[in-house]
Amino acid sequence: MAGRSVRAEQVRATRELIRNTAERLFAERGVYAVSNRQISEAAGQGNTAVVGYHFGTKADLVRAIARHHTEQLALVSERLLAETGDSTELRDWVACLVRPTTEYLAELGSPTWFARFCAQVMADPALHEILVDETLDAPVWRQILDGLHRCLPDLPAEVRAERTAMTRHLILHMCAERERALAVGAPTPRASWRGAATGLVDAIVGVWTAPVTEGS
Numbered sequence: 001m002a003g004r005s006v007r008a009e010q011v012r013a014t015r016e017l018i019r020n021t022a023e024r025l026f027a028e029r030g031v032y033a034v035s036n037r038q039i040s041e042a043a044g045q046g047n048t049a050v051v052g053y054h055f056g057t058k059a060d061l062v063r064a065i066a067r068h069h070t071e072q073l074a075l076v077s078e079r080l081l082a083e084t085g086d087s088t089e090l091r092d093w094v095a096c097l098v099r100p101t102t103e104y105l106a107e108l109g110s111p112t113w114f115a116r117f118c119a120q121v122m123a124d125p126a127l128h129e130i131l132v133d134e135t136l137d138a139p140v141w142r143q144i145l146d147g148l149h150r151c152l153p154d155l156p157a158e159v160r161a162e163r164t165a166m167t168r169h170l171i172l173h174m175c176a177e178r179e180r181a182l183a184v185g186a187p188t189p190r191a192s193w194r195g196a197a198t199g200l201v202d203a204i205v206g207v208w209t210a211p212v213t214e215g216s
Contacts, residue, residue, distance in 0.1 A: 103194075112182075178193070
């Protein structure tokens with residue numbers, strides 16, 4: 001029994017090391033610019049087949065990385081959703097969309113790679129559906145969007161869809177830019193992730209309350 005327990009812990013530790021190493025390399029270089037051999041070598045693994053052995057295909061590895069983080073993100077989102085309650089304030093619902101990511105990245109410390117990893121995956125037509133499945137289709141995300149939409153009942157459906165996409169891109173890419181700056185010691189517009197969230201909420205409220213121009 002003891003031997004099995006030790007073996008199971010070794011497997012868990014190896015998987016975690018590979019997953020974390022792959023996340024960093026994918027974030028810094030792009031998913032398809034990084035080979036399994038490079039991941040293995042960066043993780044200090046002598047067997048170049050170890051990545052495939054533990055995770056299968058590259059898509060499987062991407063999903064494992066995404067799922068590792070999104071399970072934790074969902075917990076933060078659910079807490080903020082409960083705190084928001086039945087608010088009728090648009091800003092509260094926008095904050096509920098923004099702050100799970102910024103709070104989570106702040107908790108991880110610096111450097112982090114998750115935001116840049118997500119930006120790389122979302123830009124890849126072969127892989128972005130994985131991230132959509134793991135994050136944007138989560139029930140808590142839909143509940144938050146429903147609350148936001150209730151604040152703007154007269155907004156046409158097609159405009160809602162357009163501004164939802166804008167919101168997603170603003171959160172994703174602004175977090176990735178801040179993460180990148182922190183990793184290299186570059187200056188950032190805001191001193192903290194909390195401050196960055198406030199700036200994002202300000203901007204996204206502006207997106208949702210912008211006038212709607214009729215016609216093409």
